[in-house]
Amino acid sequence: MNTETEPRVARAAESPELKIVPRRHIGRWVGAGAVVLLLVWLGVSFSRAQIDWPTVQQYLTVPVLIQGIGVAIVLTIVAMVIGLVLGVVSAIMRLSKNPVTSGVAWLYIWVFRGTPVYLQLLMWFNLALIFPYIGIPGIFQGRMIDILTPFVAASIGLGLNQGAYTSEVVRSGILSVDEGQTEAAQAVGMTRLQAMRRIVLPQAMRVIIPPVGNEVIGMLKTTSLASAIGVSEILSEAQHIYYVNNRIMELLIVCAVWYLGAVSLLSIGQYYLERFFAKGSSSKQLPPTPFQRLLGIFGTNRKAFS
Amino acid sequence: MSPVAASTTPTGTALVRAENVHKSFGPNEVLKGINLEVNAGEVVCLLGASGSGKSTFLRCINHLETVSNGRIWVGGNVVGYRQVGNSLHELSDKEAARQRQHIGMVFQRFNLFPHMTVLENIIEGPVLVKKERATEAKRHASELLARVGLAGRENSYPRQLSGGQQQRVAIARALAMKPELILFDEPTSALDPELVGEVLDVMKDLARSGLTMIVVTHEIGFAKEVADRVAFMHNGQIVEIGPPAEVLGNPQHERTKAFLSRVL
Ligand SMILES: Nc1ncnc2c1ncn2[C@@H]1O[C@H](COP(=O)(O)OP(=O)(O)OP(=O)(O)O)[C@@H](O)[C@H]1O
Ligand SMILES: [Mg+2]
Numbered sequence: 001m002n003t004e005t006e007p008r009v010a011r012a013a014e015s016p017e018l019k020i021v022p023r024r025h026i027g028r029w030v031g032a033g034a035v036v037l038l039l040v041w042l043g044v045s046f047s048r049a050q051i052d053w054p055t056v057q058q059y060l061t062v063p064v065l066i067q068g069i070g071v072a073i074v075l076t077i078v079a080m081v082i083g084l085v086l087g088v089v090s091a092i093m094r095l096s097k098n099p100v101t102s103g104v105a106w107l108y109i110w111v112f113r114g115t116p117v118y119l120q121l122l123m124w125f126n127l128a129l130i131f132p133y134i135g136i137p138g139i140f141q142g143r144m145i146d147i148l149t150p151f152v153a154a155s156i157g158l159g160l161n162q163g164a165y166t167s168e169v170v171r172s173g174i175l176s177v178d179e180g181q182t183e184a185a186q187a188v189g190m191t192r193l194q195a196m197r198r199i200v201l202p203q204a205m206r207v208i209i210p211p212v213g214n215e216v217i218g219m220l221k222t223t224s225l226a227s228a229i230g231v232s233e234i235l236s237e238a239q240h241i242y243y244v245n246n247r248i249m250e251l252l253i254v255c256a257v258w259y260l261g262a263v264s265l266l267s268i269g270q271y272y273l274e275r276f277f278a279k280g281s282s283s284k285q286l287p288p289t290p291f292q293r294l295l296g297i298f299g300t301n302r303k304a305f306s
Numbered sequence: 307m308s309p310v311a312a313s314t315t316p317t318g319t320a321l322v323r324a325e326n327v328h329k330s331f332g333p334n335e336v337l338k339g340i341n342l343e344v345n346a347g348e349v350v351c352l353l354g355a356s357g358s359g360k361s362t363f364l365r366c367i368n369h370l371e372t373v374s375n376g377r378i379w380v381g382g383n384v385v386g387y388r389q390v391g392n393s394l395h396e397l398s399d400k401e402a403a404r405q406r407q408h409i410g411m412v413f414q415r416f417n418l419f420p421h422m423t424v425l426e427n428i429i430e431g432p433v434l435v436k437k438e439r440a441t442e443a444k445r446h447a448s449e450l451l452a453r454v455g456l457a458g459r460e461n462s463y464p465r466q467l468s469g470g471q472q473q474r475v476a477i478a479r480a481l482a483m484k485p486e487l488i489l490f491d492e493p494t495s496a497l498d499p500e501l502v503g504e505v506l507d508v509m510k511d512l513a514r515s516g517l518t519m520i521v522v523t524h525e526i527g528f529a530k531e532v533a534d535r536v537a538f539m540h541n542g543q544i545v546e547i548g549p550p551a552e553v554l555g556n557p558q559h560e561r562t563k564a565f566l567s568r569v570l
Contacts, residue, residue, distance in 0.1 A: 183370055184417035184476075188431030188483055189407035191399050198434060202421050280421045280463035 055250040059241070060257060068234030069258040072223045075154055075233065079223075080216055082159025087166025092196065094171055105167070112164035118225050120161055124153040125229035154226035162219060169211045173204030205277040213270035217263050234258055321346040321381055321487060321518050322367065328375035329362055329542075336362050338542035339376070344520060346486070349513045351529035351550075352522045354539030355565055360522040363539070364489045367520070368409040369402050380409060381486055407435060410480030410488035414495050416472045418464040424451070424475050425460035428482045436483070443482070450478040454508050470501030474508055481512075488512070490521040526569055530554055538562045 059065060086108075093105035112120065128144035135141035148156075177200045185195035227236030238251040275286060288296065322344040329337035336359045344350050352360050365371045367378055369386045378385040386402060387394040397405065419427050428450060429443040438446075451457055454474040464472050473493055480488050490509070494502040506528050513519060513532045523529060529536050530550045537547040540561040546553055557563045 178417075180413060180415060180417040181419065184411075184413060184419070186370065186403065186406060187368060187409075187411035187413075188479065189403050189435040190431070191403040193399075194403075194434060198430065199419055203419075277421075280423070280465060282465060 052250055055247050056253050059251060059254045064237045065234055065254060068232060068237040069262055072220060072233040073262055075223045075226060076216065076220045078155045079158035079162055080219055083162025083166045086163025087170045090163060090167040091170035091174060095174060109164045109167055112161050117161045117222060121154060121157040121225060121229050124157040150230040153229055154231045158222065165215060166212060169208055173208035174200055176207045177203045206281060209274050209277060216266055220262055319345050323379040326376035327366060327373050327378060329366060329371060330374045336542055340544055342544060344518060346518055347516045348534045349519045349532055351533040351536045352539055353536060358539045359542045360539055361491050364491050364522055367489055368406050368411055407483055408486050410483060410485035412476050412480055412488065412490045412493050414492040416476045418472055418476055420464050423461050423463055427475060428479045431483050447482060450481050454478050468501060469497045470504045473505045477508055487518045490519065492522050494525060524569060526554060
């Protein structure tokens with residue numbers, strides 16, 4: 001063994017003009033080729049499929065569908081706001097030393113995470129069956145069906161369900177912040193609540209935002225369930241149209257385009273939110289945003305870099 | 307109830323007075339009857355081996371830990387309690403926070419707020435807690451930064467500073483509340499050796515200005531030069547206390563001797 005390998009090593013070191021042959025990535029080339037073929041095949045079959053593309057284009061700008069995606073976006077925002085508020089409150093409650101407080105939060109999460117959203121939406125919508133009237137005695141009184149419109153029921157239902165999930169996300173964010181931060185805040189005279197609001201939560205946001213961003217996108221798609229209780233969001237509107245004209249796939253493609261557009265918009269929002277809460281997280285300056293880079297290329301805005 | 311009568315009030319000019327302080331974590335008794343008086347303007351250094359309870363005692367003084375038994379007074383108030391006639395009422399979170407305003411604390415690992423600039427770190431307490439006007443707080447913060455040798459670093463974030471600079475910002479943050487007492491818990495232990503000096507220099511300056519300080523430290527040189535008194539803690543008790551020349555120069559207790567021979 002020894003006598004064979006040693007001379008070979010020595011020879012390699014002596015000759016400096018050896019040609020370097022780069023490693024061949026045969027697997028990669030085969031894989032890439034297969035993917036390209038698959039895409040071409042998909043493209044060809046879609047163009048040959050019986051999809052009436054002019055119809056797709058025509059319905060893309062129909063007002064009821066635009067309103068429908070608008071309803072979906074508004075419902076997403078309202079439900080997420082409710083979900084975030086409930087999530088933060090219940091996360092703080094779960095971390096409380098008081099067993100009643102943390103128990104209530106635990107119960108909330110258990111119930112609303114443990115049953116299907118669809119079921120919860122139906123229950124909110126039908127609440128009038130068991131509570132026909134609602135009100136505070138002597139101050140305010142109303143009929144449940146007047147107050148709990150489909151949109152309100154959907155907002156509450158989706159929001160409460162979301163809060164149960166967000167709660168765990170927020171809790172892990174809070175736990176990710178060093179205990180020393182709370183102590184330092186208390187040492188300058190802050191109460192626990194002030195320390196939570198000014199010191200702990202802003203730092204927890206860095207951990208909280210990416211999963212919540214995920215959930216916002218999930219929520220946008222979950223709003224389609226609200227059609228079950230009579231909310232006119234984009235998917236139900238599209239169904240109303242294709243029941244009449246039978247252009248089923250065309251209308252579904254229109255919906256997909258709108259959903260993708262809305263999700264892209266939300267992702268941009270998330271990008272800037274993450275940047276905002278990344279303040280001070282690194283010893284370097286934040287890299288410029290794609291938008292700033294674009295401006296920089298054309299030299300129109302020098303301030304973007306400073 | 308504690309064996310100490312509720313009506314006992316601090317005597318003399320002591321700003322801090324600890325009386326028979328006990329602290330247990332579960333079955334583990336960490337402080338076993340600490341008695342200490344610190345006069346206004348005095349600098350007391352706490353020495354002792356790791357695990358002897360120095361940090362725990364310091365944290366009891368500003369109520370980050372509750373004492374299991376015994377009592378601590380700061381400026382005539384019982385820490386963590388409100389005296390009403392002959393009874394002591396445990397403070398609410400809000401009242402405890404108000405009490406802490408007068409007691410600054412500097413931590414081993416700085417604990418600056420990383421999402422805030424240096425200036426924001428310093429004015430956060432005065433503006434949020436003391437309701438000082440922002441312009442006034444900023445002016446004062448800049449003065450303090452100059453005092454700790456960091457003039458012009460207002461807009462840096464903590465992560466852009468060296469350890470020594472961060473600790474000096476932490477000292478400025480504590481000073482911004484105009485405390486009557488500052489507690490230091492091993493303020494230089496997390497620093498590279500070449501950065502220790504700049505922090506100790508700032509602390510020496512504070513000591514000369516008449517601030518009351520309780521300093522947990524392993525810097526024997528600092529204790530010798532700056533401390534009015536040095537206390538040596540062992541196993542949850544202060545076993546020896548006195549002027550640095552005596553305790554450090556001619557230790558009586560066996561544990562003090564052993565400790566000093568190890569660190570010197
Ligand atoms: N929150 C806690 N829960 C349980 N035990 C604790 C807690 N804090 C401290 N202890 C224990 O109390 C003892 C004293 O700790 P302390 O931090 O006061 O020591 P120290 O003198 O500051 O030591 P060091 O020089 O290492 O900082 C240790 O045995 C430690 O394990
Ligand atoms: Mg310690």
